[in-house]
Amino acid sequence: MTVLDWAMLVVYFGLLVVIGVQTVRRVKTSDDFAVAGNRITWPIFFGSLAAAFLGGGSSLGNAGAVFRDGYSYMFAYFAFGVQFILVGWFVAPRLKRYLGAHTVGDVMDKHYGRTARLLTGILSIALCAGILGAQALAVGTVVNATLGLPTVPSIIVGMGVVVLYSSFGGAWAVIQTDMLQFVFLGVFLPVTLLVALGEVGGPAELLAALPGQHLTLTGSYGFWPLLALFVAFLLGEALVPPYAQRTFSTPDGRNARKGMVLSGFFALLFYFVTATLGLVALVLFPGVAGDQALPTIVLRLLPAGLVGLVVAALLAVVMSTASSYLNSIAVVFVKDIYLPFVNPDISPRRRVWLERALSVGVGIAAIVFAISVPSIVDALLYSYSMWAPTIVVPLLFAVLARARNGAAAVAAIVAGGTVAAVWTWVLDEPLGVNGTVAGVAANLLAFGLTYLLTGRRTPAAA
Template sequence: MHYLDVAGLLAYFILLGYIGYRSIKKVNSSDDFAVAGNRIIWPVLFATLAASFLGGGASMGRAGQAFDHGYAFMFAASAFPIATVLTGIFIAPRLKRYIGAQTVGDIMEYHFGRYSRLITGIFSLIFCVGILGAQALAVGTVFNAILGIDITTGILLGMGVVLLYSTIGGMWAVIQTDVVQFLMLAIFMPVTLLIGVHEVGGAEALIARLPDGHFSIMGDYGPGMFLSLFIAFLLGETLVPPYTQRALSAPDSRHAKIGYTVSGLFGFLFYFVSSTIGLVAFILYPNISPDLAMPELIRTALPLGITGLVLASLLAVVMSTADSYLNSATVIFVRDIYQGFINPEVDERKKLWIERLMNLLIGAGAIVFALYATSIIDALLLSYSLWAPTILVPFVLGVLLDLKCSKSAIGAILAGALVTLVWKWGPWPLADVTGLSALVAGVSANLLTFFIIYHICKSRRGKLHTVNDWARS
């Protein structure tokens, strides 16, 4: 890289450190660290939410899948922005009814009792560390592709910066850096696409040089595989802790609704941009690894002085997701597990210091996960199987229908987890025999168990009321 490009990259890292330093003055309590004092208006909520979910999977992962399968993966993954828009309209505004809530566990406890909070905290923590590990792997991949640094060193360098500003400034630093990262993303990813399309001779030349299958809705996926992917992205990240935390950071339901919905609409545009970058790379560099499609285009096709800025924007995409999951995992541990079950009387000052310490420890755990992950998308899909079959169904039913039954929620979570584990890692090839993915099987078991137990409990309560009325008479 030219020294101008290196200077642009260094300027980006210096800016992140400065934001973290400035943010420490705003973090005086655990509420500031966790939800930024509930003062995130909708334009900022839109920017930070979009920056959070458009991470390594949505950028390099989607570009890599488009490199291999064409637009088919984009069509399957479009389930996520669909889910985000629906969540923004129907669920995000309702989350502001829970006064003082900071985590999914807070809301689960309101509907399903104290132990549902503990189970939710454990599964949420594992899920967040898994997604964080995928983003750490993406950071290392960027450094490897652009600077030639080995992936392990790249992971340590990039995640070191994330740990620095997120530990110092908490949610305030995360949101401010997310806004900066979103602006870089919105400017430089389309610029990269336009330059890449020019390199292949224009849009018509790109279309003419691509295989026909790269434009089909399902590509070389079979119907079962396409449907499994669609459902995985429809449910896998819906209302996950960092995104729920964003809605809870809004001042009221209106800001939560608009910010959440607009970010989902933006997701459709970004998915098209990142997928088309993968197609451009397929034409220009047919022999590279798919995960390197976007970094390779940035490294070789962009003009002098722009490469460093676009590299910074690519790192921004990944790091904005990493910092969100890191902050969320920390808040989950401290609020749902430590304060909820270990030391309920912890004071605010000590709680804030514990959050900062856990931020460092959880970040270290995610780095270890990243060192053993095989690919960005594989890491994401593995993590998705920990969320949708366990927490999502009871959480959504509680918020939408105001259901309250601790046994139904805990039973559903455990049933969903068990079925998913057996389906995915059991001795029998159940996915091949039934045609159902582990995620679909787990979600189905979760939903069925929830309603069976709920109706049993409801029936028993009805009989008890009848007996009591008879006794009083």
């Protein structure tokens, strides 16, 4: 990298720090820290949400997996965009009915009681910590591949900046930095694809140079394993805490629907861009490791000056997701566990500082997790097995059907989580079907049977 590239990176990191520092003055209450005062209109919601969920898995992970398996992985990954379109249209507006809500636990408590809230809080933290770890690993991968620093110090440096602005600025800082990062990823990664296609000779030459299996619908997966992967991605991040929290930040249902649906369509385009970059890397640099495919293109093909901007864009796409999950963990712990079960009388000022302290502690834990997992995609799939098989089905029944049966919700959470764990770590995913799909099936069955056996409406679990 040239002096100009380094200057671009320094300016980018400087902007993040400035945003974090100047938003400290705006964070006076927990509402400010958690949901930015419920004042996020749809254009900002769209940009912030897109930046939040287009993280390391969507960029480095998607490019690396398509580098290895072809477009079939991208077709499975499209499930994320489809999920945002469906949730945005049918579910997001209904979340605005829950006045004063900050977390998924607020919704679960209203429908299913305190036990469901506690379980949701614990699982929310586990999910967010796992995905945060995946983003920390992605930060290390980008910095290692582009700046030449060892992976562990790279993770520490990159996550240190995230912890700084998200812990002190809360949701205000996260959303403002998301908008900056949205501009970076929305402009510079498509520019990188245009440059890369020029180097390979154009789209026709790229397709001609690829193995035939890389261009098929199912690739090396086969139909049923690919369908199972699609379902895992479809449900894995459905209504996870950061996205629900963003939705609660909007002023009304119209803004929630419009922003989330648009972000889903934008995601489909973004996945195609990063997937195609993975295929370009396969043709030009077939010997690199999968997660290094995208950084290698940036370093080898882009001119001086543009390299620094695209490295900033790669860091932006990862850091925006990391900051969102970091903020959510602090908010979930305080709202769903600390307040109802430990100290409901904490003062507003101490509550904000508790959320900030938790952000710092969780950031350190995410670094440890990032060092222990083999790849970004593995970290994401491990994390999804904690959410989709436990919370998604009861939550959708609550929001869409207004179900109120605490026994059914708790039974579904326990059954789905148990089956997903056994299927993944004991049976080693038989038939090539991942544990998320098996767990969701058990979750749905347990919810339905318990609901029928205990009555359509029972008192919420205490």
